[in-house]
Amino acid sequence: MNSIIDDIRAAARQLLADGKVDVVIGYEKGSLPLKSTPCFLRSPQDADKLIWDETCENNLATYAATTAGKKAIIAKGCDSRALMVLLQENQLVRDDLYIIGVSCPGVIDKNKIEAETGEIIEATITDGKVSVKGILCDKEYNFTDVKDAYCQTCRYPNPVLVDLKIGGTVEAPQSDFSDVLALENNSAEERKAYFKEQMSKCIRCYACRNACPMCYCQECFVDCNAPKWLTGGVDTAENLLFQTGRALHLAGRCVECGACSRACPQGVDIRALSRKVNKDVKEMYNHESGISEDIKPALNVYSADDPEEFLVKE
Amino acid sequence: MEQNPYLPITMKLIKNMCETEDKLINTFTLEFLNKQDEENFKYMPGQFAELSAYGHGEAPFGIATSPTEPGIIKFSVAKVGCVSNALHLMEEGTMVGVRGPMGNYYPMEEFKGKNLVIIGGGFAFTTLRSMAVYMLDEKHRADYGDITVIYGARNPGLLLYKEELAEWETNPNINLVTTIDRPAEGWTKHVGFIPTITEQVAPSSVNTYAVVCGPPAMIKYTLPVLEKLGFPPERIYTSLEMRMKCGLGICGRCNIGPKYVCKDGPVFSMAQLKELPSEY
Amino acid sequence: MKISKEKFGQSFDALTAEYQVVAPVSEAGAVNFKAAKSFSEVKQDYLNSKLPPKSLLFPQHEKLLSYVKDGKDITVKNELKVGKTVLFGIRPCDAKAMLLLDKVFKNDQYRDPYYFDRRDNTVIVGLACNKIAPTCFCSSMGISPACSEGSDLLLIDLGDSYNVEVITEKGKDLLAGLGELAELSAEEQAIVDTVKSAQTTSKVDVSTITAKLDKMFDNSYWDTLHEKCLGCNACSFSCPTCHCFDISEEVTKNEGSRVRTWDACMAPLFTLHGSGHNPRDKKKTRWRQRMMHKFNYFVHNNGDIACVGCGRCIKGCPVNMDIRQAIDGVNKAEVVVD
Numbered sequence: 001m002n003s004i005i006d007d008i009r010a011a012a013r014q015l016l017a018d019g020k021v022d023v024v025i026g027y028e029k030g031s032l033p034l035k036s037t038p039c040f041l042r043s044p045q046d047a048d049k050l051i052w053d054e055t056c057e058n059n060l061a062t063y064a065a066t067t068a069g070k071k072a073i074i075a076k077g078c079d080s081r082a083l084m085v086l087l088q089e090n091q092l093v094r095d096d097l098y099i100i101g102v103s104c105p106g107v108i109d110k111n112k113i114e115a116e117t118g119e120i121i122e123a124t125i126t127d128g129k130v131s132v133k134g135i136l137c138d139k140e141y142n143f144t145d146v147k148d149a150y151c152q153t154c155r156y157p158n159p160v161l162v163d164l165k166i167g168g169t170v171e172a173p174q175s176d177f178s179d180v181l182a183l184e185n186n187s188a189e190e191r192k193a194y195f196k197e198q199m200s201k202c203i204r205c206y207a208c209r210n211a212c213p214m215c216y217c218q219e220c221f222v223d224c225n226a227p228k229w230l231t232g233g234v235d236t237a238e239n240l241l242f243q244t245g246r247a248l249h250l251a252g253r254c255v256e257c258g259a260c261s262r263a264c265p266q267g268v269d270i271r272a273l274s275r276k277v278n279k280d281v282k283e284m285y286n287h288e289s290g291i292s293e294d295i296k297p298a299l300n301v302y303s304a305d306d307p308e309e310f311l312v313k314e
Numbered sequence: 315m316e317q318n319p320y321l322p323i324t325m326k327l328i329k330n331m332c333e334t335e336d337k338l339i340n341t342f343t344l345e346f347l348n349k350q351d352e353e354n355f356k357y358m359p360g361q362f363a364e365l366s367a368y369g370h371g372e373a374p375f376g377i378a379t380s381p382t383e384p385g386i387i388k389f390s391v392a393k394v395g396c397v398s399n400a401l402h403l404m405e406e407g408t409m410v411g412v413r414g415p416m417g418n419y420y421p422m423e424e425f426k427g428k429n430l431v432i433i434g435g436g437f438a439f440t441t442l443r444s445m446a447v448y449m450l451d452e453k454h455r456a457d458y459g460d461i462t463v464i465y466g467a468r469n470p471g472l473l474l475y476k477e478e479l480a481e482w483e484t485n486p487n488i489n490l491v492t493t494i495d496r497p498a499e500g501w502t503k504h505v506g507f508i509p510t511i512t513e514q515v516a517p518s519s520v521n522t523y524a525v526v527c528g529p530p531a532m533i534k535y536t537l538p539v540l541e542k543l544g545f546p547p548e549r550i551y552t553s554l555e556m557r558m559k560c561g562l563g564i565c566g567r568c569n570i571g572p573k574y575v576c577k578d579g580p581v582f583s584m585a586q587l588k589e590l591p592s593e594y
Numbered sequence: 595m596k597i598s599k600e601k602f603g604q605s606f607d608a609l610t611a612e613y614q615v616v617a618p619v620s621e622a623g624a625v626n627f628k629a630a631k632s633f634s635e636v637k638q639d640y641l642n643s644k645l646p647p648k649s650l651l652f653p654q655h656e657k658l659l660s661y662v663k664d665g666k667d668i669t670v671k672n673e674l675k676v677g678k679t680v681l682f683g684i685r686p687c688d689a690k691a692m693l694l695l696d697k698v699f700k701n702d703q704y705r706d707p708y709y710f711d712r713r714d715n716t717v718i719v720g721l722a723c724n725k726i727a728p729t730c731f732c733s734s735m736g737i738s739p740a741c742s743e744g745s746d747l748l749l750i751d752l753g754d755s756y757n758v759e760v761i762t763e764k765g766k767d768l769l770a771g772l773g774e775l776a777e778l779s780a781e782e783q784a785i786v787d788t789v790k791s792a793q794t795t796s797k798v799d800v801s802t803i804t805a806k807l808d809k810m811f812d813n814s815y816w817d818t819l820h821e822k823c824l825g826c827n828a829c830s831f832s833c834p835t836c837h838c839f840d841i842s843e844e845v846t847k848n849e850g851s852r853v854r855t856w857d858a859c860m861a862p863l864f865t866l867h868g869s870g871h872n873p874r875d876k877k878k879t880r881w882r883q884r885m886m887h888k889f890n891y892f893v894h895n896n897g898d899i900a901c902v903g904c905g906r907c908i909k910g911c912p913v914n915m916d917i918r919q920a921i922d923g924v925n926k927a928e929v930v931v932d
Contacts, residue, residue, distance in 0.1 A: 231844045
């Protein structure tokens, strides 16, 4: 990965030095092991702070609309799809963006590791191996075994929209919706019990919503008090209404970057809902969001040969 | 200390009256249901109460009556959201909840022996009415010097408390100056924004306190006028608004710096505000 | 003096008949404080709970009162419910945090009975920390991994027994019913000494932060601190000293209740007025509020910094906002003196 990070830093340095962008939004080393953190660089000499590895887990597209000026953004495959959707929804101006695209082998699921090792004291990633020293025990993993669940079914590791492409391409794993099918094949009782358990963990901190680039509504439905859709209560019913409401609002828009699941401090299985919605959208509309500039978000577009007949006048 | 400050007392809405021609502000008169409730509700001008429209919510409003008006309390409320809308539509005779009195109050002790100039804009006149009525009461009038009221609104229809204003016009114990923003048919009194009129008609600042309430813009432009006229920050008082919930200084919402507007305010002197961050 | 875990466990189980006993329990993959029916449910060998135990005294969702409408009439019912509780296994950082919350829920004018009636009926059995996480920094915040502030009884885990120390009268009363105590062996005493002298390894310097912040309200440091923050409530909800809440109504036809729910100053609509004016409408001002409140306003009002170094906000933040870095940033910020 070495030459990739050198190229990223060189590009950032040049863009800032030439005044082509006002800010470079990228990743720098975090204050915790196996954690990177978003950074906003405005001077060429700061470019050396940038990193690029399997800890680059945040979707930086979420900062695009709220950062002033012309911005360069480091974008993985999913992040570039998010930028595409935001452009299609008129939330961003193309000329304000300089997309530095990098193909992505996936990001680490830190929670999976810490479930075994306890809080991580030290860790290194070398040649596909993750060596961890934790409070409870030390362990070594293959990266593929601790890859984030979203990354394991990722179909677009290569950026779809770039101004500058750095590094090579990554082969997309053959993926299907078998994870969703497995859940669908459970009985209604089993599914009810599963979601009840997941929803009991949610504390309505809205980290998932705020981490998602596509959740940009000025007034989210949870904050609306006339009409009041949700109370402040955190019982499983309310939480399920929030989570499913959000998942449905993302139908045809979610790019499966996983930022929501990873943002959740409680480990709620948000992925179960978003993957199901995406499967339905693929089956009903043959649509995957943000993969091509010509393909608009599925639920925003009407066409005369829409398979749903209720809109078609005989 | 054994009381539950989150539990309202029940009061009856006996009058729901529209105050302004744009129908945005109504005045609600609430009646105490029993003597004990009234005994426990000893209040002073400047304080507020949390009014519950059961089924809709609770919100803080300045008390417009003076403690010299027994048996009732009044609130003047603008229609902006859930609670205020519910109150506007409420039928007389409906029971509502009241928690209070809350907050600090205008320093009536400190005002004793001094002249007062009371400046209000728009519907920020509620607690100023309380203070004026309090001072005009025969039990208190002799405690205070000259009282001047400068009250302005966009147009005549938007002035609150028209009955009181009419009475004060002819009352020798109070000097009333009303003004509207632009000339209107039939209006023979002052025309002009509050800061301008204040500069023209304000009494001498010697031995005088100023109390100013109004929208942020009005306060922003009136303060320099008062300072120019010689009012020091210690003798200029205002009442602030903030989004509130508990009203007890506990829920953390209404702070300006280390002070809570619900508990350490809403009345502040300009000298006190100068010590606080300007985040309001 | 020590009590064997076996005896303690038996007493624990017996206590559940008379008290609600809340202890760290592993549920759905995380350790949190929940009501336990038996000592066997208690998670041994845990570092700290995911969510702070403040939810025992200050639940995330709580009914304050309920009412029934009948035409124009109303019947209102106080929903304050208090029972006797034992809170077991609380770490020194969280016990200190309770003392800080005490200052919020009882101020110079008001006493919150929902918090305090419960508080007065709760016995806190603290458990000192044998292991220290890299994100813990309690030693820099005036306490330590074995600090007794806020606990009624303080236990130290010795393996198959607990070292017991009485801190308050309440603790003494509870101990009387727990069982026979025994002398410590030399090895056990050594463990106690080690735990008592332990310090957290992550350090921050808060010795001058309050005075510095007095001069920093308009400082340019706030311009960039907030940029990567998502503005969610993860930090506030996992903080043992955060106490902001919202009050709202939940209504079905003629019946309803007034509830309070956790809220956070990080939320954009937190300070939104009915008029539409919002004094803290920018993320910058909200992060400034968080730092100023914890390290300055709370000190001026209550004499203590509202942070106990538990590290939950650091671990829980999706974008790795680190309050230790923010403290460093404040310490290093340039103040223009006029």
